[in-house]
Structures are given as structure tokens and as C-alpha cells.
């Protein structure tokens with residue numbers, strides 16, 4: 289209901305001194321966060337509020353958004369913030385959105401796999417994607433909700449059914465795998481983490497996460513044992529956090545950071561910044577699987593180019609073959625769910 293829209297959080301930042309950047313040259317962009325009151329949603333909303341490419345920030349959740357939006361809106365940065373709560377405000381949160389980020393859904397507890405979240409999160413993602421199809425069919429979608437290997441195919445099916453599917457605009461966010469691979473590699477190779485690049489391909493669960501340390505830069509002379517340990521740590525990075533949090537959820541802060549990096553890349557692409565490349569789980573033809581994470585060049589329409597895998601070590605080639613059956617069945621599970629429901 290419009291009357292209950294959270295009026296108190298509609299605040300345009302008005303700097304009293306000279307602006308640190310020129311907003312005149314930056315296009316207006318609306319970003320919507322679905323699940324904004326959650327463990328990821330809150331810090332991600334904060335980071336998106338700090339992003340000068342955002343002019344409107346819509347924070348939606350089934351509860352808790354009045355407080356989050358009021359809080360975030362007091363930050364004196366460019367964007368106007370509005371909070372939306374409950375089904376009847378979802379359309380308003382989405383209308384006119386350029387980028388929709390989805391961290392809505394339940395997180396893992398120790399002993400669970402990401403696939404154990406399927407039963408709850410598949411339905412949440414499906415209903416949110418139906419609303420996206422209705423209210424902002426041309427928006428770029430950044431899917432964070434797990435299991436990403438299945439939630440992205442679910443979103444694609446929902447969009448196909450609604451007749452608005454554009455494969456260039458649907459992204460599974462795998463940036464946290466890259467963030468982890470960079471941190472772990474820098475530690476082991478003793479190089480400046482700010483200079484490290486490591487592509488991570490495949491999917492976003494266990495063995496489907498395939499970091500390509502043979503392509504890591506700056507180059508380092510790591511042993512095969514080191515590479516295997518780094519690969520395993522990257523694949524188990526989510527579980528490492530789930531266990532350390534001991535029942536209080538999964539990665540939220542590092543995920544918010546990763547989600548903000550990826551959304552920023554999408555916004556830069558939309559704004560025509562050249563050579564924006566990030567790894568992401570997208571519709572793909574670089575393997576026989578219909579969805580696959582790899583480096584993607586981002587542009588004004590979303591995906592400009594899905595880049596190939598590049599040269600792989602024997603260990604990585606083996607990892608690639610090993611991940612295919614699990615990724616294939618997660619994709620099929622998502623498609624089947626969306627078709628049946």
C-alpha cells in the first residue's frame with residue numbers, strides 16, 4: 289500500500305559543501321536489494337549506498353526494512369533510499385530498477401549443503417523473479433540466494449514463462465569465490481593481495497567451484513600440494529565460515545563486499561565503461577552445460593561476451609570433468625522445479 293510506504297526513509301543526500309564527484313555526468317540508476325534486512329542484505333545495502341553510480345536505492349524485505357532504510361538513508365552519499373516491506377510493496381521496490389540484487393532466503397547451518405536450502409529458497413526465488421518479470425522486466429538480476437547452481441536456472445525458467453527472458457541480464461553471483469581465491473593465493477604466494485587475479489569457473493558449491501590457479505597473477509612457484517590445498521580451501525570457503533559461525537548463518541560480510549563489487553561492475557557496464565570483466569554464473573556455451581561460471585565481459589546490455597576458459601592445467605582439466613555431473617544435476621533440478629511449480 290502506497291500510504292504505508294516508508295516515507296521517513298526517502299532522503300536525498302544534500303551535501304552542504306562541494307561534491308566529491310560530479311553526479312551530473314553519471315546516469316541515474318536504480319538498484320533494488322531483495323532481502324535487504326538480512327545478514328547479507330544490510331551490509332550490502334550500506335555498500336550500495338556508498339556507491340556513487342547509484343541514484344536510487346530500494347530496500348525490500350518481508351520485514352525489518354523500515355529500520356535498515358532509515359539507518360542507511362542518513363549517510364550523506366548520492367542515492368535516495370526507500371524501504372519497502374511485504375508483498376504489496378514489492379512492485380514499488382522493483383519499478384524502474386536497473387539492477388536487482390537478490391540475497392533473499394535462508395542460509396546454511398553446520399552439516400548442511402547449499403542444496404539443502406533448495407526446498408525453501410527455490411520458492412522464494414521463483415516468486416521474486418515473477419515480480420521482477422512483471423515490474424522491471426529489463427533489469428539486470430544478480431542472484432545471490434543459494435543454491436546458486438539451481439536458483440539461476442529457476443530464474444531463467446520463470447523469465448521464459450513470462451516471455452521476458454534475456455540471457456544477457458541474468459547473473460549468478462560467484463564473486464565471493466574469486467575474492468576468497470585471491471586472498472588465499474596472496475597468503476600462500478606471499479604477494480600483494482591488491483595485485484592478485486584468479487579466475488574461478490564452474491558453479492558455486494563444493495567441487496563445482498573451480499579456481500584456475502594456473503592462470504593466477506602475479507605468478508608464483510607453488511607446489512602441486514599447495515595448489516591442491518588452495519583449491520580445496522576455496523571450494524570449502526563457505527563451509528569454513530558456516531562452521532566458524534556455529535549455527536549463526538553463513539558468510540554475510542565478505543558476501544556483501546563481493547556482491548557490491550559485482551553490482552558495481554554491472555553498473556559500470558550499463559554506463560558504457562569499457563573492459564569490465566568479472567567471473568559470473570551465466571547462460572553459457574563454453575562447455576556442454578547450459579549454465580556455467582567463467583569470465584564475462586559486461587556492457588550496456590549486461591553480458592557482452594562470455595569469455596572462454598583459457599589454458600587449463602591437467603589438475604584443472606580433471607576438476608572440470610569432475611564438476612560437470614553435479615552442476616548438470618543442480619541445473620536440471622532448478623529447471624524441473626520451475627516447470628512444475
Ligand SMILES: NC(=O)C1=CN([C@@H]2O[C@H](COP(=O)(O)OP(=O)(O)OC[C@H]3O[C@@H](n4cnc5c(N)ncnc54)[C@H](O)[C@@H]3O)[C@@H](O)[C@H]2O)C=CC1
Nearest residue numbers: 323325326327328349350391392393394395432433434543
Ligand atoms: N552467492 C553466494 O556466494 C552466497 C550466497 N549466500 C546465500 O544468500 C542467502 C541469504 O543469506 P543471509 O543474508 O545470510 O540470510 P538471512 O537469513 O540473514 O537473510 C535473508 C533475508 O531474506 C529475507 N527474505 C526471506 N524471504 C523473502 C522474500 N520472499 N522476499 C524478500 N526477502 C525475503 C529474510 O527476511 C531475511 O531478511 C542464503 O541463501 C545464502 O545461502 C550466502 C553467502 C554467499
Ligand SMILES: O=C([O-])CC(=O)C(=O)O
Nearest residue numbers: 396464525526527538539
Ligand atoms: O556457504 C554458504 O552456504 C554460503 C555461500 O554460498 C558461501 O559462503 O560461499
